[in-house]
Amino acid sequence: MPAPSPTGATPRRSRKAAWRLSRDVVPARAAAAAALALVLAGCGAPDADRPAAGADTPAATGAPAAAPDGKAPPAATAPRVGSSTPEPPVAIRLPDGTSMPVLEAGTTSDGLLDVPPDVRAAGWWPGGSRVGDPFGSTLVAAHVDSRAQGLGPFASLLQVQRGDTVRLRSRRLEQVFRVTSLRLVPRSSFERRPRLHSPRGTRRLVLVTCAPPYDTTRGGYQNLAVVSAVPVAGATGRRGR
Amino acid sequence: MGFSRLLAVGVVVGAVAAVTAVAAPGSGAGAAGPSPRAAGFVVFVQAVPGAEMVVTVDGEEVAAGLADGAVAPPVSLDAGPHAVEFAFDGGTVEATVDVGAGSSSDVVVHNPAAVDGDPVVSIYPTPMDPIGPGKARVVLAHTATTAPADVEVDGQVVFTNIANGEYAEADVAAGAHQVALLPSGVDGKPILGPLEVTLRAGTLTSVYAVGNPRQGSMRVIVRETPLRGDGTEPPTRVETGSAGLAGLATPAS
Numbered sequence: 001m002p003a004p005s006p007t008g009a010t011p012r013r014s015r016k017a018a019w020r021l022s023r024d025v026v027p028a029r030a031a032a033a034a035a036l037a038l039v040l041a042g043c044g045a046p047d048a049d050r051p052a053a054g055a056d057t058p059a060a061t062g063a064p065a066a067a068p069d070g071k072a073p074p075a076a077t078a079p080r081v082g083s084s085t086p087e088p089p090v091a092i093r094l095p096d097g098t099s100m101p102v103l104e105a106g107t108t109s110d111g112l113l114d115v116p117p118d119v120r121a122a123g124w125w126p127g128g129s130r131v132g133d134p135f136g137s138t139l140v141a142a143h144v145d146s147r148a149q150g151l152g153p154f155a156s157l158l159q160v161q162r163g164d165t166v167r168l169r170s171r172r173l174e175q176v177f178r179v180t181s182l183r184l185v186p187r188s189s190f191e192r193r194p195r196l197h198s199p200r201g202t203r204r205l206v207l208v209t210c211a212p213p214y215d216t217t218r219g220g221y222q223n224l225a226v227v228s229a230v231p232v233a234g235a236t237g238r239r240g241r
Numbered sequence: 242m243g244f245s246r247l248l249a250v251g252v253v254v255g256a257v258a259a260v261t262a263v264a265a266p267g268s269g270a271g272a273a274g275p276s277p278r279a280a281g282f283v284v285f286v287q288a289v290p291g292a293e294m295v296v297t298v299d300g301e302e303v304a305a306g307l308a309d310g311a312v313a314p315p316v317s318l319d320a321g322p323h324a325v326e327f328a329f330d331g332g333t334v335e336a337t338v339d340v341g342a343g344s345s346s347d348v349v350v351h352n353p354a355a356v357d358g359d360p361v362v363s364i365y366p367t368p369m370d371p372i373g374p375g376k377a378r379v380v381l382a383h384t385a386t387t388a389p390a391d392v393e394v395d396g397q398v399v400f401t402n403i404a405n406g407e408y409a410e411a412d413v414a415a416g417a418h419q420v421a422l423l424p425s426g427v428d429g430k431p432i433l434g435p436l437e438v439t440l441r442a443g444t445l446t447s448v449y450a451v452g453n454p455r456q457g458s459m460r461v462i463v464r465e466t467p468l469r470g471d472g473t474e475p476p477t478r479v480e481t482g483s484a485g486l487a488g489l490a491t492p493a494s
Contacts (some may be wrong), residue, residue: 069336080407080408081400081404083401107367107475112480125476127373127474127475135394143483151487155486196377209481214482
């Protein structure tokens with residue numbers, strides 16, 4: 001009876017591919033016609049009353065040294081690899097160099113994006129893509145001005161140029177985006193523009209604020225400035241983190 | 242250490258697992274004592290091609306007739322270490338699995354990267370964090386007899402250098418996606434795919450890559466788990482300015 005391969009907790013490995021080939025493994029080259037069989041195995045869901053495991057809940061892991069019968073080695077815990085773990089943005093640096101904190105901006109019961117009232121803070125819709133997500137839009141908005149504070153940093157976006165850079169930061173990651181467009185759209189059309197915040201499509205950063213004309217008889221600013229930006233590179237670890 | 246099994250054992254015929262309702266931990270037949278014990282859920286996945294396995298936990302059989310590609314119904318296990326054994330014609334594979342309270346995991350028996358290596362047991366999580374609207378979560382696990390792989394999704398390399406016994410995870414837009422495995426670090430045709438994988442909104446899809454590309458036997462084991470929504474709703478209105486000060490020309494400093 002063949003003995004099981006000794007396994008232990010899988011250590012972190014460096015991300016170099018070539019040297020990890022074992023002697024017995026020929027570099028993978030697909031057969032001319034690989035037979036693909038999609039095996040769909042349905043799995044009943046646990047009962048709805050089962051408490052959902054939160055982010056901090058541990059998975060099953062390879063057991064500590066004291067196994068029940070002292071013999072079976074611990075199963076290896078598969079590590080998550082291949083990409084950065086996405087995180088919510090916490091700060092943004094605009095093309096003019098101004099840095100602002102980024103807070104969560106949820107949706108109120110009547111559909112309003114709950115942007116921070118302070119013009120110096122930006123709001124991020126938490127249903128969108130995070131720093132490190134591979135696809136989709138990150139929507140970040142801020143007040144262009146307020147009566148109490150005057151013009152805010154997002155007012156500078158009304159003069160943004162194609163090619164300007166925006167830096168988005170999370171707790172451990174940062175990503176640089178390059179502006180591809182500035183468009184003015186009617187503020188009333190926001191509801192009909194789901195791509196501004198959708199997880200669908202290529203990775204993008206969308207910055208939104210109000211724009212002229214300002215009409216006190218019709219609720220204020222009539223337009224939105226929509227700045228679209230695409231990643232210059234993937235999200236990387238922040239220095240020193 | 243006790244072992245509470247709260248559902249009927251599902252006997253798997255072929256590659257399709259029977260779906261069996263699972264009671265919440267601490268309820269239903271088999272729960273001992275007045276208070277629910279801390280427990281976690283484990284799903285056994287048989288990813289060794291050509292083998293039919295019997296799975297025992299702490300000496301009790303929990304699943305039989307698991308052909309390759311089979312996924313057993315979820316089993317509730319008390320938190321703590323358990324002796325797991327996969328038995329098949331070629332031998333047995335034993336491992337100790339430490340179940341965390343409230344955890345959800347796949348315990349997968351699979352071949353290593355090396356050809357003719359003995360099967361190993363790896364624990365893959367089922368990340369159950371709530372998920373946003375219009376999104377689906379995918380776990381891509383490497384359990385194939387091949388070198389590390391990159392993963393291309395919709396034509397874009399999204400994950401790199403995933404070795405046997407490791408996995409990648411992402412939340413993406415729900416819907417159909419083209420997924421391919423490419424050999425890391427070498428030029429070549431895909432190890433697997435491109436194949437279309439449909440990810441339904443509000444679900445986790447666990448995809449196990451299995452087989453040996455040199456034998457033309459690469460395929461996937463796919464299973465779907467529902468997730469809770471995180472409660473976010475898309476906004477329909479934006480009000481981001483009220484003083485009428487903004488101008489499109491450069492403002493005077």
